[in-house]
Every structure is written in C-alpha cells, then in structure tokens.
Amino acid sequence: MDLPKIVSDLIKTQNSFDSVAYADCFSETAVVFDEGKTHNGKKEIERWIADSNERYKAIIKPLSFEENDTESILKAETSGNFEGSPIVLTYHMKIADELIQSLKFTG
Template identity: 60%
Template structure:
C-alpha cells in the first residue's frame, strides 16, 4: 500500500506509542476530532495522543487508503485495551505541505 510519507510516519509513531513523533506529523494549528472531542494545535494533540496511548495502548494496521487531492481516508484495524477491540476505523485527513492539517476519526 502506498501511503503518503506523513501517514506512514503517523502509523509508525502510533505503533511505537511515541506521542511526540505522532504530534510532529501535524501542523502547528492542526485540528483533531475524535470521540466527540476537538483537539487544537500540536501541543494539545500531543497531550491527547499520550493520554489515549496510556488508556488504550492502540496499534494501527493500515487496510486501505483513498486519496483525493489534499484529502485522504485511511482505513485501519485498530487494536488495543478498549471494548470491541479490534475495530476498523476510518481516519479522514487533510494534508498540506507535508503536515496533517486536520484529522477526523470515524467508525
């Protein structure tokens, strides 16, 4: 599967539970929508993913990627210490200048 460099870096950071490397995939002013909450800016995103890693220990296995200009949807099997694991989730990205500008996680 041919993933954009920043998405490959994000998956690697997630699977290594590296919240700093994960956050560095995002633009300074990026926005993440997950579990009914909004996280704005790289620092807030780093805190969110660090808490999520601590709570769920989630890993991602990419299943498919659809790209349309600066937008893309990654389908991934997500496994961790949460009810219903593993789940297939969709990660809706907007990527500009090699950084993620926005991410929305849906099922």
C-alpha cells in the same frame, strides 16, 4: 500499500506509542476530532495522544488508503485496550505541506 510519508510516519509513531513524534506529524495549527472532542494545535494533540496511548495502547494496521481533491482516507484495523477491539476506523485527513492539517476518526 503505497502511503504518503506523513501517513506512514503517523502509523509508525502510533504503533510505537511515541506521542511527541506523533504530534510532529501535524502542523502547529492542526485540529483532531476524536470521541466527540476537538483538540487544537500541536501541543494539545500531543497531550491527547499521550493520554490515549496510556489508556488504550492502540495499534493500527492499514487496510486501504485513497486520496481525493479534499482529503486522504486511511482505513485501519485498530486494536488495543478498549471494548470491541479490534475495530476498523476510518482516518479522514487533510494534508498540506507534508503535514496533517486535520484528522477525524469515524467507525
């Protein structure tokens, strides 16, 4: 599967539980929407993913990727320490200047 570098980096950093490197995939003003909460800015995203990594130890395996004019969409099998694991999540991303500007998860 041919993925943009920033998406490959996001997967790699998630699967190695590197919260700092994960946050570095985002712009300073990025927004993440997850589990009904909004996380604003790189530092808040780093705290959110560090907590998520500690609780869930989620590993993602890409299944498909597509881009259109407004967003990039990654479907990935996500497994970890959570009920229902593994599940397929859809990662809706807006990417600009080789950084993620926004990320929203749907199931």
